[in-house]
Amino acid sequence: MFGMRLNPMKKAKTKHLPKGSGKDIEKRLYRALEAHKAGRLDEAWEDYRRILSVNPAHPDALHLSGMILYARKQFERAVDLIQRAIRLKPNEPMFYYNLGATLHELGCWEEAEAAYRKALSLRPDYAEVYSNLGNTLKSKGKFTEAIASLKRAIELKPDFADAYCNLGAALAAMDATQEAEACYQKALAFQPRSLQTWHNYGNLFRDRDRFAEAHMCFKTALEIDPSRPESLNNLGQILMLQGDAVESLRYVKAAWDLKPDYWAAGSNWLLGLHYPGTVSEEDIFSAHRQWAKRVMDAYPVVTTAYDCSQRADDRIHIGYVSADFRTHSVAYFIEPILTHHDRSRFHITAYSDTEKEDETTDRLRGLVDSWKQTSYMKDETLIETIRRDGIDILVDLGGHTAGNRLVMFARKPAPIQVTYIGYPDTTGLDTMDYRITDAWADPPGMTDLWHTETLVRLKSGFLCYRPSDHAPEVGASPFDANGYITFGSFNNLAKVSDTILHAWAKILALVPNSRLLLKARPLKDPQVCENVLQRLQRVGIDPHRVVLQGALSHKEHLARYGEVDIALDTFPYHGTTTTFEALWMGVPVVTASGKTHVSRVGCSILHRIGMEELIASSLDAYVAKATELALDTRRLVLLRQGMRHRIRASTLIDGRSVTGSLEEAYLWMMENRKEGR
Missing domain, CATH: 3.40.50.2000 (Glycogen Phosphorylase B;)
Structure with missing residues (x-):
């Protein structure tokens, strides 16, 4: 939540201005604030600019200008203005509160936490800060600390609906279902039209297999605001899980149309196009290209040269990126590969966006040279990490499935980029060089036309399965x-x-x-x-x-x-x-x-x-x-x-054979790059 409060103007701020200008600035500032609160952002912005043209060191005008940039999702510029306000007025807790909120949006969670803690050092009873701090701690995976912070917010402000909503999300992440549900009910009692609470409540029901109740929550959110993209996408996803692919596509496409940079909704639409059997190959390919063009228009390819000089060895460095390094279908197929990689020739790094780790995660972690927990990283930070690691071949294991990092892949963080296992089609990206498959799933000449990637067909077959340790023996007919x-x-x-x-x-x-x-x-x-x-x-x-x-x-x-x-x-x-x-x-x-x-x-x-x-x-x-x-x-x-x-x-189930074929493909890709092909 963004704070909007002004302390009374002090003569000390205006005594060096021309006669009469201090009173004029005070009037303009309060007029701008009224426009700001009413949502007339252009009008407020213009007034703040006029104040700063007279007094460039006006902390409140700088801070409030930063808030307008926040509302416009220009977070980096917002941080700059709020930090300038803080340098002029270093003891204003609200400035640190709003700085923390902006840094959180940028994924700079360490810095956001520091800003919130500074705000609390200046005002220990600041309930809104405790609530936001709880969200940031949750994003960092510090669930116990997050819950404590959110409970403190509620102690300070017992009718704080947003804090109950945030506490419910933190408890849900800890699988405390009953406690989370009670928090959402409390939040809705105080604020019945809270979209975020209805969304979180629906997610709780969805994750607990209570689909009719999840459907009701997302439907309610849509009734409150029929044009809210998140509500449309969530309802579409529930319909998809219940088997209504055709109706689902209508909702997720509407979400993406309303919010063109809602990449997850766009990916949901692309995945959903494969289900009904009523969409042509041409139209599915065109949709993937449309998604990719939007992304690549929004995010330029990284242009700095790839530098592998800091690497400790001359092995080929492979990076696997996935949100599914857990008990999940992708893990069943990647584990035999990780188990059988020739570590004398290949250095393996796993970039794990897995938020809820389990025993499968622990097993996979032991099969690689380097394991990076990346779920808390924004794309820019992950790109820097990949480049610093000197990755030669970066492998996407998600495609357009949940939790994917295709927006990052669009920026070309590695010299060779490959998509494998997780998705049954092209990514649509020009920056994705290859897709791993085989001659049975993609016969030569049959599907190449519908891919931006070069298809690489493994002679062994592209999938290798790890049978479950829990599988019983085969029984009678x-x-x-x-x-x-x-x-x-x-x-x-x-x-x-x-x-x-x-x-x-x-x-x-x-x-x-x-x-x-x-x-x-x-x-x-x-x-x-x-x-x-x-x-x-x-x-x-x-x-x-x-x-x-x-x-x-x-x-x-x-x-x-x-x-x-x-x-x-x-x-x-x-x-x-x-x-x-x-x-x-x-x-x-x-x-x-x-x-x-x-x-x-x-x-x-x-x-x-x-x-x-x-x-x-x-x-x-x-x-x-x-x-x-x-x-x-x-x-x-x-x-x-x-x-x-x-x-x-x-x-x-021959991991050695399939991994050998995959490694041959990786060597061929490296040779292609060396020769400029």
Whole structure:
């Protein structure tokens, strides 16, 4: 919160001005402040400028001018003006308070904390400062200190709605769900129209799989302010998680249109375009280029030369950037790579934007030469860090998924930049040099046209999976116990397009007494289940033949594959982790191939274990293959019994082979750069 308060003018400030000018300045200052409070920023700015033309050393006019620049998101210029005001009036706590708020927006959290603590040294009962300090401490990962600071703000000001909201966010980060919910309720009791509180409350429900309640929160925020981009984006994301990809796209696109530099909303839109199956390859590529152009127009490429002279060795330095170095799909695929990198030739640095670390994070940290916690770093600081580290090849593991750093990649912090694993398409950036894939997911000549990157196809296949330590042994055929076939899909609901639902309806109609088991995290919510059943009914699937399962522990999740005879891949957006998991648990996967990477990942996986016969060239063929397999129960038993042997004999879990192919690609990239290609 930005403070706006003026101390009474003192004669000492005006005694050296021309006769009458002091009183004129005082009148103009209060007039400007009234305009400022009313939101007439241009009018206020002009008055502040006139005051400073008469008295350039007027601390209040400097400070308030800085506040206008803050409102206009010109944070660096705002810092300069507020610091000038502080030099003239060093004992004004509000100046330090607003300096801290501005530095926080710049991601300069150490400096912001110092400013807030200075304000408190001058005014120990400043509740607003304690609240903002709590936010900054939370951003630094100091959750215990943040909570203490926010509680102190509430002690000083018991009806402080913003402090309750901020405290709720800090408690939520510590998984103190009930306490966080109580804080949000308290904040809304004091300030029912607080958009930030409704957003935070919705995020709490979303993260706890209470999707209907999250939907209600974001819908309420939108009713309060229908043009608020954050509300539109949040509601769109909830709709996507619940499987309504088409409606979701409408909201996230509106958010990005209203706020063209809302890069996260733009990325959400790009990811969402892959789900419905109604958007052409040309239009999806054009959308990625549109996003990239906006970014690259806003942020110039770093022009200083790359300097590796400070490095301690002559190894090739690789940097991996991810917000998903935790128990997450990306981690399942990057861990075998980190495990098998040849550390005599490659120096590996992980730039981790992971905010909530876990046992997987700890395991990954031990597999690299250098681990940098970067979630608190602004892009400029991270760019400086990468350049100081002398990175030769910087690898993005997120693409347009949550928590990505593509805006930083747009500025070209490393001489060679690569995107890998996390996203099934181009980034759209001219500064992203390569994308790692294989000849099955991206056949030569089929998808190159839709990429700004040069496609590098690993001969081993581009994915390598680390089977979970929690995976149970493969069990007996469910058909033998049940007497009927159970089809299953454990993919996220956004991938369950209307197109694939119609195919599933045909399969169930052709296989008597068969069942469909759908598992997805949002299906823990009764309202989401009701919505899904209604969708199934609309395509002719009897709800009595459907079993819905919500979130489970990972061990329970894998065990649930023991109830599935045949896994049905989604289309056009294939499963990836779910396909690996199904196969590892002995469940054959039937997939339909498309014309882009997003609809060919299943083809890559099945090719590598010699199961091309489960790849259909059309949805009609997909229905036929699933039906044929379901009616051959003896074959199902044999496939189940032999599946892990097939996988172990392939490169799917051969980390040494896949990493070797990847390292060959890195060496080739280095040679290209050396030769200027």
